[in-house]
Amino acid sequence: MTRFYEKKYPDVDELVMVQVMSIEDMGAYVKLLEYDNIEGMILLSELSRRRIRSVQKLIRVGRNEVVVVMRVDPDKGYIDLSKRRVSAEEVVRCSEQYEKGKTVDSILTQVARKHEGMSAESLYEKIAWPLHKQYGHTYDAFKLSISEPDHVFAPLGLDPDLLTELRSTIARRLTPKPVKVRADIEVKCFSYAGIDAIRRALQAGEAVSTEEVPIKVRLVAPPLYVMTTTSTDKVAAIDLMEQAVERIGESIAQEKGDLVVKMKPKVVSETEDAELKALMDKFEAQNMDVAGDDDSEEEEE
Structure with a gap:
């Protein structure tokens, strides 16, 4: 340290x-x-x-x-x-600043280990402190360098090998990783054209999608549907998913139908994703069993 x-x-x-x-x-x-x-x-x-x-x-x-x-x-x-x-707001602000500093320290320590005779302290002097002075925090400069490396690093005059290793380490540590956001909803409509009404409502929800946050709706088992999206921007994904749920609710309400949110939009883990897949496989297997039973009965007749 x-x-x-x-x-x-x-x-x-x-x-x-x-x-x-x-x-x-x-x-x-x-x-x-x-x-x-x-x-x-x-x-x-x-x-x-x-x-x-x-x-x-x-x-x-x-x-x-x-x-x-x-x-x-x-x-x-x-x-x-x-x-x-110290106020509660200041605790949050300082904690965020400290986490940024820890990330920068980790990146510089990793880079120093790859270069014999180089210390993290020397990298602070060459890289971190000048960038902190210019950008307000070295972490913010490192984030910007992912898209604008020349703009950030050119003034520092770093050795090419050191620069390559630094950029590679920053990319591994700071490039946002995609997260999966999911919402579970029940959509019902008992009017004459209820099936079409549900289809239109779900399509209205999917239409909220953007290129960065594409939303898909899949049937689990009537009336349960699952909405999913994958994005590197967690906040934007949850916000857009909430808008999609609202759009579905508005659409089905116009058709005298009903929407119940069983799980609000949230980031789901691999475990939760696997549980959903197992549930969908179970329903699919049950449907196949029923179809098989029907065939066997017809053969017996």
């Missing part, structure tokens, strides 16, 4: 991620994870806004905490921190 940022110490009022090392009478000793594990302290009075009855309920050794910097004395090496002055 090295410094995520070029400066050696954090600024006053900066949010930082720390890990609790020990709890003493004065407060908790911690290490600053983004600043080369330098030591800091959360004073007992800065642990909580409420009266402290049990320190162990507020903070535990080994746990990561988001805190804000109150005082920094570089000469003596003192860093005073506060947990009680």
Whole structure:
């Protein structure tokens, strides 16, 4: 682990991620994870806004905490921190920033291992810190480099072999992986043209599809249908699937039919996908069994 940022110490009022090392009478000793594990302290009075009855309920050794910097004395090496002055929104923001930093650190460490005599620290100096200064965070620069490598890396003047390895590692780690989104619905319509009404409603749902988020509807067993899509943009896929479900509901309602959402659109795991396939195979097998029974009865007659 090295410094995520070029400066050696954090600024006053900066949010930082720390890990609790020990709890003493004065407060908790911690290490600053983004600043080369330098030591800091959360004073007992800065642990909580409420009266402290049990320190162990507020903070535990080994746990990561988001805190804000109150005082920094570089000469003596003192860093005073506060947990009680951090809002829930700030915890989320700092946690996201820390995860970005961990990803960058992992990428640079991997690249350094592939090049003999090169350290992660030297890559921070050559790559991470200059990009952080220009783009606000090295992670954001790495993400942009997937589509615009020359724009991001040309000013750094990196060795061609190093650049190739860096780009390859970034692509493996940061290229979005497709996720599967699914929704289960029941669609019923008992009017004279009910089957056609259901078909039109399902087609209306599929028509919401885009090139990036294609939606397919399949029959499991009447009246249960499954809607699926695969996309690298999870949020967009769920949002579009919700729109498709709404469109189906509107269409079938006009035909005096009914829509029941059995499972709202969500990302499904391989296990859930396998369970669905097993269920569909089961229904298909049952249908074949019934057809076989009919044939045998006709032969007996």
